[in-house]
Amino acid sequence: MTTTEPDVHALWKILEARIVAGDRFAGLFATRIADRDPVTLSAHVAVKGDGEAGGDIDTLEVTLPPGETRYPSLTRRVGAAFWYERVVHDELGLVPEGHPRLAPLIRPGDPLPRHVEGYGLFTIPHGPVRSGVLESIEYLVETPGEAIPHLNMRVFYKHRGVARRFTGMRPPDAVLLAERTEGIASVAHALAFCHAVERMAGCAPPPAAALIRVLHAELERIANHIDVAVRLADAAGLAVATARLALHKERVMRLVSRMCGSRFGRGVVVPGGVSALPRLTPAELRAEVEGLAKQVTDDAGALMATSSFLDRLRGTGPLTPARARTHGALGPIGKAAGFADDNRLTRPYDGYPDLALPPARAHEAGDALIRLRVRWEEVDQSFGLLRRVAAELAGRTGDQLRVSCEPAAGRALGWAEAPQGEVLYDVALAGGRVVHCQPRSASFHNLVLMHEVFTGDILTDFPFIEASFGLSVAGVAL
């Protein structure tokens, strides 16, 4: 639901009150569709809904007076808007007055001044060319030698201008770009984009397609979570565990490629449904899932019983429940700190309403250990979902896979739960083409929290904390 407010102050006041009352801040963006149009600020607020009624994500909007280049900053009231307002500034040059640190975030600009000053303090740069095969990002670790009193992140190196590239595309092409917005969560991004288009058209994928979407989304989740475990085991120097888990990840990706030809599930999700049936029969799929589940669960159990490994994670990089709540931390990072808002449960889509996904277990320690534990719990749940999907698909192999979905114009939000957390797409179409598309990945929303989790941790904890967040820079810098 979209509501328009008369001025920025009124909007911020309502927004703040709603967040205090329990809604979740889900993003702030500025839109200017044509060059001389006035700018519209859109804030997204996620509502959980109660009982049977599914939740929604509301949009609160205000249009600035023509020619206005400044507005009062939201960050002072809602801290989670910190990075969002920097992006607004980067993209449109709007100045949020009173913003605490208005430096370039996603567009290359002047380096930030050092945050912590004092005798013996120095800055260790990690990146942008990292040691190892990793995405480009620069962490500036300000340290007296061991503790990390402050961390600066410079994410703009790999800014690709993705959001602008959507403009002018037809939805079937735009899905391909959505898949490449954050490549390790291709399916979730394609889903979120298609959900927005489908909302505009008022259509829903046929039941078989809804199940195939769940199938690929859950395999993507399993691959991502195993990848985090691989990186953590590698950071701890557990060579055999690293190799075993890497083997399982490869098996998952090969299963995906045997079903659709792409190891990342690309090309499966299309507006109105899916492109084709999996190339494995439901029986073959079930056998594959059973085999995988047994092996992954077994090695995960051994990893979580390796005390030298657990010692490195316990108490490392804790996010407090209070901070998780006020920031609206997404995905496993939020769940580990007692703030669980899983779109598959609270705002279900595709096959999820009928698959009876059990609610996540409650946690609150919020450290790297619990984050990994949450991931294994999600992997277990995903295997359960895959078994049910395989069983449900068995009777549906002849069903329709796609409905016509070609809205000419409109604007809608779409969402999906990626392995990293909620992915949000704000899409506007006119004349059958995209005139505005703003993706918001969980990586973008969550990465800023890395500023806050180093209390008491030291330099050697850094790789564990980074890996335990499990985010993708591609989804941050867009």
Add this chain to the structure above:
Amino acid sequence: MSIWVLRGLRDGVVTTRWPAKPDPYADAWRGPARPLDAPDSGRPADLTDLCPTGAITVTGGTVRVDQGRCILCGRCVAERPGVFAWSEGVTGPAALTREQLVIPELPETDEAVQAARARLRQRTAALRRSVYVRHVDAGSDGSEEWEIQALLGPVYDLHRLGVFVTASPRHADVLLVTGAGARGMSGPLRTTYDGMPDPKVVIATGTDAVSGGLLAGGEAVTGGVGATVPVDIWLAGSPPSPFGILNALLIAVGYLTPDGRRSR
């Protein structure tokens, strides 16, 4: 810790023997689209409009696919199965010149390829079976990094071929560059390249790195990494498969020729 010793033996050897022995997963790999040798009577625009990245051209009745632009969406294969098909196997989409990725080959390509091959052979003669690789992400979507990391896992095990990943460009012989060429990474990429000792080989890893893919033409990217560093091997794929990257690495070190033969 002792539990891991036995676990390490559990599945026996899972490592591929490729390229010494064929690997069914590599051979069955679905590569970029290719045109079939079929005369087409329709309007050229009907074919060229199929491709979201403009990889399809029609000149004088010949349909060509620039695999360096192909993002493997498969639309052309699905819509016009009589004109386009998937290429099979992992050895196809690596080329020594950018033009060589255009299928069928343009008439002037062959000579350029011969020259490029001679230049590469001259340089890789110094590289023997201990080759160090540095990776730089110049605006990838993150998937290419996963596929390179897979090479370090037990299934592909790059180390068995004497190829190692290094953190320092000073130790590196091969530069694997991923991504569409984000302008913010041009400086760091160039610095890394300049920091490597000669001889060095650069691999543009993936369709984004070759041409920019869907991002080509955007103001934040250079549309491929060739604008920033001189590329020796062009590897298509969105992302390329781990076998494809392995193949490109083995071409880079002179172990394989681009047509898949062992050179030593």
